[in-house]
Amino acid sequence: MSETILSLKNIHKSFGSNEVLKGIGFELKQGEKIVILGPSGSGKSTILRCINHLEEFQEGEISFKGKKVSRDELNSLRTHIGMVFQRFNIFSHMTVLENIIEAPVHVKKMKKADAIELAEDLLKKVGLEDKRDSYAKELSGGQQQRVAIARALAMQPDIMLFDEPTSALDPELVGEVLRVMKAVADAGMSMIVVTHEIGFARDVADRVVFVDGGKILDDKPPEEFFNNQKNERIRSFLSKISLK
Amino acid sequence: MIVDYSVVINKLPYLLQGAAVTFYISVLSLILGLVCGILLALMRDAKNPALSKFAFVYIWIFRGTPLLVQLFILYFGLPSLGMSLSSFQAAVLGLGLNTAAYVAEIIRSGIQAVDPGQREAAKALGMSWGLEMRRIVAPQAAKICLLPMVNQFVATLKNSSIVSLVTVAELMRVGDQIIATSFNAFSVYTSIALMYLIMTSVFMVLSNVLKRKLV
Numbered sequence: 001m002s003e004t005i006l007s008l009k010n011i012h013k014s015f016g017s018n019e020v021l022k023g024i025g026f027e028l029k030q031g032e033k034i035v036i037l038g039p040s041g042s043g044k045s046t047i048l049r050c051i052n053h054l055e056e057f058q059e060g061e062i063s064f065k066g067k068k069v070s071r072d073e074l075n076s077l078r079t080h081i082g083m084v085f086q087r088f089n090i091f092s093h094m095t096v097l098e099n100i101i102e103a104p105v106h107v108k109k110m111k112k113a114d115a116i117e118l119a120e121d122l123l124k125k126v127g128l129e130d131k132r133d134s135y136a137k138e139l140s141g142g143q144q145q146r147v148a149i150a151r152a153l154a155m156q157p158d159i160m161l162f163d164e165p166t167s168a169l170d171p172e173l174v175g176e177v178l179r180v181m182k183a184v185a186d187a188g189m190s191m192i193v194v195t196h197e198i199g200f201a202r203d204v205a206d207r208v209v210f211v212d213g214g215k216i217l218d219d220k221p222p223e224e225f226f227n228n229q230k231n232e233r234i235r236s237f238l239s240k241i242s243l244k
Numbered sequence: 245m246i247v248d249y250s251v252v253i254n255k256l257p258y259l260l261q262g263a264a265v266t267f268y269i270s271v272l273s274l275i276l277g278l279v280c281g282i283l284l285a286l287m288r289d290a291k292n293p294a295l296s297k298f299a300f301v302y303i304w305i306f307r308g309t310p311l312l313v314q315l316f317i318l319y320f321g322l323p324s325l326g327m328s329l330s331s332f333q334a335a336v337l338g339l340g341l342n343t344a345a346y347v348a349e350i351i352r353s354g355i356q357a358v359d360p361g362q363r364e365a366a367k368a369l370g371m372s373w374g375l376e377m378r379r380i381v382a383p384q385a386a387k388i389c390l391l392p393m394v395n396q397f398v399a400t401l402k403n404s405s406i407v408s409l410v411t412v413a414e415l416m417r418v419g420d421q422i423i424a425t426s427f428n429a430f431s432v433y434t435s436i437a438l439m440y441l442i443m444t445s446v447f448m449v450l451s452n453v454l455k456r457k458l459v
Contacts, residue, residue, distance in 0.1 A: 054364055079370035089365035093383045103369035106379060148365075155369060 002030040004066070005190055006159060011050055011060035013043075020046050021057065022214040028159065033191045035201040035222075038211035039237060044194040045086075047211065048161045051192070052081045065158075079107060082152030086164040088144040090136035096123070096147050097132040100154045108155065115154070122150040126180050142173030146180050153184065160184060162193040196241055202226060210234050251426045252435045262418030263439045269335050269414060270401040270443075276340030277400065281347025286377065288352050299348065306345035312406055314338050319410040335407035335414075343400045350392045354385035387458050394451040398444045405440070415439060 006028040013021035020043045028034055036044045049055040051062060053074050061068055069077045091099050100122060101115035110118075123129045126146040136144055145165055152160060162181065166174040178200050185191055185204045195201065201208055201222055208225040210218040218225060218234055229235050252259065287299035306314070319334035329337065358381050366376040408417035419436045423429050 052368055054367060075370045075372055077370075078368055081368075083365075083368040085361060085365065085368075087361050089359075089361040091362060091365065091380055092359075102379065103371065106375055107370045151365075151369070 004028070005030045005064070006051065006192075007063050008047075008051070009061045009063075011047070011057050011062065013046055013050060013055060013057040020214050021050070023060070024211070024214070024216060025060075026209060026216065026219060028190055028192060031188050031190055032206045033185050033189075033193070033204050034207050034209055035205035036192065036194045036209045036211055037196070037198075037201065037237075042211045043214045044211050045163050048083070048163050048192060048194055051161060052078050052083055054083075075107075079103075079155055080158045082155055082157035082160040084145070084148050084152055084160065084162045084165050086168050088136070088141065088148045088168070090139075090144050090147055090151075092136050095133050095135060096128065096139075099136075099147060100151045103151070104154050118154055119150070122153055125183065126150045127176075140173060141169045142176045145169065145177045149177075149180055149184065159190045159192070162191065162195065164194050164196070166195065166197060198226070198238070198241060210237075212237075247430055248428055249431045249435070251422065251428045252431055255422045255426075258418050258422065259415065259435065259439065262413060262415035263443065265413060266401070266404050266415040266440075267443055269332070269339065269407060269412065270404045272336045273339035273343055273404070274397055274400055276336065277343025277347050277396075280341065280344035282351060284344060284348035285351035285355060288348065289355055289377075290373075303345045303348055306342050307349070311338065311342050311403055312409065314342055315407060315410050331407075331411045334410050335404070335412045338410075339400060339404055339407060342403075343396065346396050346399075347393070350389050350396060351385065353392075354389035355381055357388045358384045390451065390455055390458060394447060397447050397451075401444055401447065402440060 004027045007025075008027075009025045011021050011024040012019065024043070024047055026034070036047065038044045046055060050057045053069070063069065064077055064080065090096075091102065094102065097116065097119055100119035101110075101112065104110040104115040104118065105112050120129065120132065123132055126149060128143060128146055128150070131139060131143060131147070136147075139147065149160075149165075165181065166177050169177065174197070178197060181191075181193070181200070182204055191204075193200070193205075205222045207219060208222050209216055210225070210231075212233060218229075218231055226238070229238065284299045284302060287295040288303075290296055315334060315338040318329060318338045319331060322329060322334075362380055362384065363376060366380045371379070404414060405416040408414055408420065411417070415436055419432050423432050426432070
């Protein structure tokens, strides 16, 4: 694989006296897909939120394309890193189309006509071209999450972060979101996905990173991780999750 | 007992003039209160602790002391520091700065009521604080703020009767002057009440129109 696009070194993060990340470090290469697994409360989501600085961390370093990110470049960093949230967070006062063109037009200063063209193209890709004038409250959770993915892609980011994108969905809606994520992956996007969807991890991930208690316990390609897992703690987690 | 509304009819031009002054002072104070209130609410939300603390102290003082005392400080107190305001200036400034504290709290609670996820999504898309406020928070907070804001506008209009005590010739003071010569307190005060009611009703009707547009 090609060069490193994102690297985390020794990230420590505490909420008050509660240390949730205890020295997290890994690298993401261009086009690589990492799935982060781990029990709830292990710090998985916090890792993603530290990457685009929605959370501040006390120690360690994150560099993007080989450069450490400084405070005044934060907004520009975020335009390169798309994020999809567990609870979708579609802007409730805007239509689907307005949601998607909002940041390209107002942050990237793209021409509105170009942004609309891009948005319509993305809506086709996520299968929602007929919903362009709907509001979030008129959409199912799965549809909202697909809009959220299109909205993040509209910034043409270098990396996409997915924070438990299917955890808030009814079971029958999970598949449609995973299919869109798979298509994004197949298009060559660099991705970090926090999820409990083992099937997705097997199919899509280049590496599976297992986090527990704020530390990385394992970091391997999925075949090795799932089929040849020696760590007792991880085996027990995997057996619990597959019983779901 | 004198219940005789002829005096009201005879003095109606004066009362209407007073009502116009009341309306004028209220509108100016509301504009001042709205502008300062928005600034204070944004300062409270800002990361900079000095700004946030300033806004907190401002609201604490202006909500925690009587409007009448604030007006007296502005009109009777400031001349001792070598700054004199006309009664009209003192009235607008006092009423406006007082309203600002309440407006700030209304807007702040509106901002806090916006789902934090909406703001995170804005940040994650690279929006600056200002853009996030303007494009995402303000439109959603405005709906939440509308009703309490109308309450505050009505309260400010009614509170403007207090500025009669710093000698502004608004509705209340004109009424007092008419009573001083006619001794007809009941008819004059009930007529004044009706005039306040008409003015506050105008606010409520306007707010209903606005509400239909926003929601």
